[in-house]
Amino acid sequence: MTLTIHDTATREKRPFEPRDPQAVGMYVCGPTVYDRIHIGNARPLIVFDVLYRLLRRLYPSVKYVRNITDVDDKINARAAERGVEIGDLTAETIRYFHEDAAALGCLTPDVEPRATETIPEIVALIERLIDQGHAYALDDGHVLFHVPSWPDYGRFANKDRDEQISGARVDVASYKRDPADFVLWKPSDEDQPGWPSPWCDKGRPGWHIECSAMSEKHLGADFDIHGGGLDLVFPHHQNEIAQSCCAHPPGARDGRFAKYWMHNGYVMSEGEKMSKSLGNFYTVRELLDEFPGEALRLVILKTHYRSPLDFSKEKLREAKAELDGFYRRLTGDAAGEPPTALLSALQDDLNTPKAIAALHECDDPSAFRAGADMLGLLQQDAETWFKGGADGPDAAEVERLIDARKAAKKQKDFATADKIRDDLAARGVVLEDKPGGVTEWRRA
Incomplete structure (x- = not known):
């Protein structure tokens, strides 16, 4: 092609x-x-x-x-x-x-x-x-x-x-x-x-x-x-x-x-033009403090490059979950040939959404890994990814955020409590509330 x-x-x-x-x-x-x-x-x-x-x-x-x-x-x-x-x-x-x-x-x-x-x-x-x-x-x-x-x-x-x-x-x-x-x-x-x-x-x-x-x-x-x-x-x-x-x-x-x-194309944020006054202006560094870099990359690639992109943190959470699924499938190396459907999509004016769809459909481990590499995805090993890697919070930070979440719930600020839980989930940490007010956590 x-x-x-x-x-x-x-x-x-x-x-x-x-x-x-x-x-x-x-x-x-x-x-x-x-x-x-x-x-x-x-x-x-x-x-x-x-x-x-x-x-x-x-x-x-x-x-x-x-x-x-x-x-x-x-x-x-x-x-x-x-x-x-x-x-x-x-x-x-x-x-x-x-x-x-x-x-x-x-x-x-x-x-x-x-x-x-x-x-x-x-x-x-x-x-x-x-x-x-x-x-x-x-x-x-x-x-x-x-x-x-x-x-x-x-x-x-x-x-x-x-x-x-x-x-x-x-x-x-x-x-x-x-x-x-x-x-x-x-x-x-x-x-x-x-x-x-x-x-x-x-x-x-x-x-x-x-x-x-x-x-x-x-x-x-x-x-x-x-x-x-x-x-x-x-x-x-x-x-x-x-x-x-x-x-x-x-x-x-x-x-x-x-x-x-x-x-x-242009990038919108939370449905509107990016503006510091609207609170929807994000530097890459701010986003990397909450999400893995690959999640940002995937969000951008899921929209065709010439189309307007409506960016949101919710899309980052969805991209993180999608990457979790990719990493669970990760075996072999990138020495194989990328899926033909993925290459055909990229050669058609860089159709990355179609290329990502082809990656989902690929069932050959080597082709899957090589295709992800063409998109610049799955650059870590699965163990590092699920431990949070360089982008994941360490134990001390997780405990600090759990304490902050407990304090928010005590003050009936459930929006803040939910945000802390969701942000940790986006960074690969799952919270589990147990009886007696105890919160346990694990890497996703």
């Missing part, structure tokens, strides 16, 4: 035909490192991890590049808010990001470039855009991309002129030649990170130019797959396309520098 991918640019499912079947390249937009990642950030991590696993099975060589944006105004603002050095903040946040990605079962990408390590390439790319008449420099050190210089701008994101201006999230400033023009380089203050350039003694790149430079550095001017969340289609990916195609005119024939574009 041929791998098919829904291409955002053409808005249709297309057979995947890599530029070079011996060397497939994939670039996925990674985090801006100023805070812990949330469940919405986790979705592209997991989706494109599964695609990476599939590509590695189908092709002899795959290069997966996932960047880190470590220079950005959000980072500057957060460092100032916390009263810490920018470098200390980014180092800490990158460490947290790697911990969370590992807990979600994600493989390490082949290359993980950082914007701060790509400054020479960024400057060179901006210079090419100026030389070819697609960007202009101002006396104050700003350099801007001139949107009207490229007639195809907006086609990828299906945005007309008014939508380009209103949706670009850029300042409509008097120094711009056109309201839709966006920043490629900007001057830095004394307290902001910066590097010397032809346009000012100390400056830093705009957000969009970073990815164009990093993808070109590690995959070339043209590559196979570019991925990310649906929120990046405009303006970020539209601007990447404009920059990269204008810097390499032959690539402008089809208006894309990546051959295929893939975008995962």
Whole structure:
């Protein structure tokens, strides 16, 4: 069966035909490192991890590049808010990001470039855009991309002129030649990170130019797959396309520098848009304190990557129970061949819900294990899983929570008591109330 991918640019499912079947390249937009990642950030991590696993099975060589944006105004603002050095903040946040990605079962990408390590390439790319008449420099050190210089701008994101201006999230400033023009380089203050350039003694790149430079550095001017969340289609990916195609005119024939574009859908939480004020905003770390990382992964994979995902803790509890059932079936190793139905589902635009259904139906132990491995599931042995593993509470924590539950019941706060019981169950601990107010517990 041929791998098919829904291409955002053409808005249709297309057979995947890599530029070079011996060397497939994939670039996925990674985090801006100023805070812990949330469940919405986790979705592209997991989706494109599964695609990476599939590509590695189908092709002899795959290069997966996932960047880190470590220079950005959000980072500057957060460092100032916390009263810490920018470098200390980014180092800490990158460490947290790697911990969370590992807990979600994600493989390490082949290359993980950082914007701060790509400054020479960024400057060179901006210079090419100026030389070819697609960007202009101002006396104050700003350099801007001139949107009207490229007639195809907006086609990828299906945005007309008014939508380009209103949706670009850029300042409509008097120094711009056109309201839709966006920043490629900007001057830095004394307290902001910066590097010397032809346009000012100390400056830093705009957000969009970073990815164009990093993808070109590690995959070339043209590559196979570019991925990310649906929120990046405009303006970020539209601007990447404009920059990269204008810097390499032959690539402008089809208006894309990546051959295929893939975008995962939005994540809702508890039926509504995620918001801290609504109490339905969850960081991955907060969820990992209650649930195994594989449960988060399974919840995300049970919805097709292009569909909206309505996330809830109840779904995590259900996923934990489903994984319990999988682990009870676990025998053998992953040396076998995954079920044909599972591979066929993944090759059909990464249909992970159908792949999970195929895993349920598989009765061959080796195929079952190999299929789970394709999805990044069942990465522990069964004994570790049912003991709670690294994600399970230790005995002292269980006893503390039992005491808290007893106190809640004594105060007739049964909602809190039930929540403690359910949360422990989700983490692999079953409580059994005995006569006389005694509560015993066991690993599930």
